[in-house]
Amino acid sequence: MKTRVIVTLKPGILDPQGKAIEGALRSLGVEGVASVRQGKVFDIELDADDRAAAQAKLAEACEKLLANAIVEDYAIEKG
Amino acid sequence: MRAAVILFPGSNREGDVARALRQASGVPPTIVWHDDRALPPGTDLVVLPGGFSYGDYLRCGAIAARARVMDAVRAHAARGGLVLGVCNGFQILCEAGLLPGALMRNAGRRFLCKMQHLRVENASTAFARGYAPGQVVKFAIAHGEGNYAIDAAGLAELERAGRIAFRYCDAAGKVGGRANPNGSINDIAGVYNDKFNVLGLMPHPENLVDPLVGGTDGRPMFAALAAA
Numbered sequence: 001m002k003t004r005v006i007v008t009l010k011p012g013i014l015d016p017q018g019k020a021i022e023g024a025l026r027s028l029g030v031e032g033v034a035s036v037r038q039g040k041v042f043d044i045e046l047d048a049d050d051r052a053a054a055q056a057k058l059a060e061a062c063e064k065l066l067a068n069a070i071v072e073d074y075a076i077e078k079g
Numbered sequence: 080m081r082a083a084v085i086l087f088p089g090s091n092r093e094g095d096v097a098r099a100l101r102q103a104s105g106v107p108p109t110i111v112w113h114d115d116r117a118l119p120p121g122t123d124l125v126v127l128p129g130g131f132s133y134g135d136y137l138r139c140g141a142i143a144a145r146a147r148v149m150d151a152v153r154a155h156a157a158r159g160g161l162v163l164g165v166c167n168g169f170q171i172l173c174e175a176g177l178l179p180g181a182l183m184r185n186a187g188r189r190f191l192c193k194m195q196h197l198r199v200e201n202a203s204t205a206f207a208r209g210y211a212p213g214q215v216v217k218f219a220i221a222h223g224e225g226n227y228a229i230d231a232a233g234l235a236e237l238e239r240a241g242r243i244a245f246r247y248c249d250a251a252g253k254v255g256g257r258a259n260p261n262g263s264i265n266d267i268a269g270v271y272n273d274k275f276n277v278l279g280l281m282p283h284p285e286n287l288v289d290p291l292v293g294g295t296d297g298r299p300m301f302a303a304l305a306a307a
Contacts, residue, residue, distance in 0.1 A: 013228065014262065016188040065145060068138055068174065070181045071228055 001046045001054055004077040007067045008039035042066055080305045082108035082124040085152065087143045092129035092165065092285065099285040100126070103301035113146040124161040124304055125152050127168030129221070129283060139182060139224045140170030149175055161205055161307060162277040166222055169269070169279030178272055178279045179237070180229035182222075186262025190223040194293065195260060195282055197245040197268050198252050204271060205307045206278045207244065209299025215252040216245075216296040218282035220260060225281040227263035227270075237270055244269035244278055 009015050015037050022036040044061070048054035055076055062074040082100050084093050093110060101107045108126070109119045118125065132143035143149075149171075156162050156177055164172040172178040185191060196217050199210040210216065229237070237243055245268040249258040259266045261281075269280025284297030 014183065014186060014226070016184045016186060020188055065137070065141065068141070068181055070173075070179075070230070071183060 003044045005042040006075045013071050080123050081121050083111045083122045084108045084126045087113045087132035089132040090128050090130035095285040096126050096128045099288045099301045104305035113148050115148050118151050127164040129166030140174040143171045144174035164279040172279040179233050182224050183226040183228050192221045195220040198248040200243045201241045204275045209303040219286040220282045225261040227267045242271045
């Protein structure tokens with residue numbers, strides 16, 4: 001099963017990389033960029049019997065490693 | 080004092096730590112590989128050195144925090160054994176849950192490599208009793224992700240319990256403003272766990288143990304540990 005997990009910084013956590021990208025987009029003339037927050041995408045091929053089992057495994061992966069719950073949120077996009 | 084220095088792929092300050100420990104205690108520490116299951120019998124102090132373990136992949140310290148040896152480090156800490164994490168070692172301790180909070184990208188986005196003054200906030204611990212309370216010391220900093228973050232409740236608990244080890248300050252000991260190099264909340268440069276046997280800090284005391292390289296303000300920490 002092809003799955004995807006997205007990890008983003010929690011609201012309010014300073015994201016200097018996002019700020020730098022935001023500034024670069026503006027300097028390149030890309031109009032209308034109000035703000036940029038940078039996150040991470042994990043494409044994971046998973047052996048799972050059904051969607052519920054896949055969701056549980058992905059949640060476990062996020063809790064144990066992929067996201068730092070102190071500063072990051074995760075979302076299971078496909079799975 | 081028997082010390083063990085943990086070596087992860089990408090650690091690079093283990094030699095500096097070993098030199099500082101040997102200078103203070105007369106005994107070289109044992110270098111322990113990240114994939115080992117146990118610490119040498121009788122280990123009193125575990126040091127997680129600075130560097131870029133696992134190339135800072137995923138998050139700084141995230142992979143190292145899940146290395147096999149960390150179960151032994153966790154058990155050592157639970158027994159009351161001393162654990163010191165410097166720079167990447169501090170990031171690893173936070174990722175391992177041995178210390179609260181997280182180290183984020185420096186607010187100014189730059190990698191910082193310079194001398195930095197710190198104020199000793201708690202001088203009653205096994206690590207800091209060689210210093211006076213409020214003493215201003217000069218260590219080196221060298222990090223891109225040293226911006227300490229913690230939620231409001233966690234921060235209040237650190238402040239209340241005296242668990243802030245060092246704060247960034249200027250040469251006169253003034254905290255705040257431009258003296259804070261990386262945006263750390265409440266100017267925090269290092270914190271203790273709730274039993275005060277685990278210390279993590281971003282600055283490098285092991286680099287300031289010889290007048291030849293700019294000062295000896297790091298010596299009292301290693302002298303205190305050697306006497307522990």
